[in-house]
Amino acid sequence: MIRLNLRKKLRGARGDFDLKVSLEIEKGEFLVIFGPSGSGKTTLLRILAGLETPDEGYLEIEGKVWIDTNRKINLPPQKREIGFVFQDYALFPNMTVFENIAYGMKKKDSKKIRELLRIAGLEKLSETKPATLSGGQKQRVALLRALAREPRLLLLDEPFSALDPQTAAPLREEVKKLQKQEGITTIMVSHHEEDVLKLADRIVHLNEGKVLFQGKPEEIFYMKRTQSPVKSSLHGLLLKKNFNHDYYEITLALKTEILTLKINQPLGEKLKVGDKLYLCIKDFEILEKNES
């Protein structure tokens, strides 16, 4: 169980704002922090890693206090037992793939490294330097390096954003499989819907430093469980349906317009081209208020 309550003043493109987050995360949970860029999600992740200091707050993981500004506690990153995966992988160019993975292990265990490399299909690249690897391979190595040290908390900062969709899709599944298998509590920052749909047990939607919403991923995209009354509805004809790795993209003909939507896989499977559909929008969120 992780409990946190943090505040930090941030500089945004539209002036200063407060990052203010209070969360509880279950052991083994996969939490995705979702939101536009500049919403404070990476800063939150860096505070959890000890790479940045909050103005005030508290962070406790499995009974151990990592941050308590009242008691002037702020453990440095090297004492936190985390695995951090950077957006651009941050592999050590001076070390081989094997050495990169071994670097963070508390006790070097060659057998375990070889096993991890085998699972990730990288055993042939063990003695290669990172410079010659492809993006997907680099990301796998970065992930193995973070996992090899058996962290209490795995932190992923937009890990798939530099990869093309064909590479990212299978990697997402591997990550989810490994995470469930090892039962590692994971917090991932992303602004990709695919990440949320495929990986998250729970999602925290951050905007300008505030939590707008938290809950199951489908709730935020499809608003299935919102209790609010129907606000608006449309009738449409399904013209086209495309499967795109983990979601469907559908094109609907409305009275005078064409509308393209993303929907989740189970719903997409039920639909056929030519179906007549009834769409309702159940809720709105105001992201920006027109003050004039």
Added chain:
Amino acid sequence: MKGMDFLPFWLTLKLAFWTTLILLIIGIPIGYYLAYTKYKINLLFEAMVNLPLVIPPTVLGFYLLLILNPKGIIGSLWHKLFGKSLVFHFEGIVVASVIYCFPVMINPLVSGFRSVPKNLIEVSLTLGKSKLETLIRVILPNMKFSVLTGIVLTFAHTLGEFGIVLMIGGNIEGETKVVSIAIYDAVEKLDYSTAHIYSAILLVLSLLTILSVYILNRRLSSDQA
């Protein structure tokens, strides 16, 4: 070439070796500090580091004489500790040469430290390594070329040191008479053949040193690819 005195060369190489070694040892922590901290006072420190590039060696030598002579702050302390003077001794020209070569070593190191991607350092910390271990296993290996540039340039620069050595060390056979001074001395005595030989050797030696920077540069950059 018979009867040629090679003692000045030995002395020059010894001076270059000690200057480079001492500067490397003190240069790494100083470079680390200047590259990774952002205090306003650092601007002053960086300016001071680079001062030897712009002031004449005579000015620097004059001030060093004031503090290194047996009555000066450092000179008197040295005298108490080792029972001899810094001025007109080999140790004195090493001190002077270290100060004079400061920018030659520190500047490549600072830019080397700054060239190492910040996230490599951060990821090493998140992998449980201390700052010292990160420095040794991640930062320094990824700025190899800057370290080598610092070493080679400092060495080459010290080979040609003249003004400051003359101010602090004078021209004492076997103690402070390095090649550059030996050449000056030979010319003064109209001994052009000695001056010719010394100059030619120093020229080739310096060229080879600088050339090695470029060869290493090429080899290291093809290593990384």
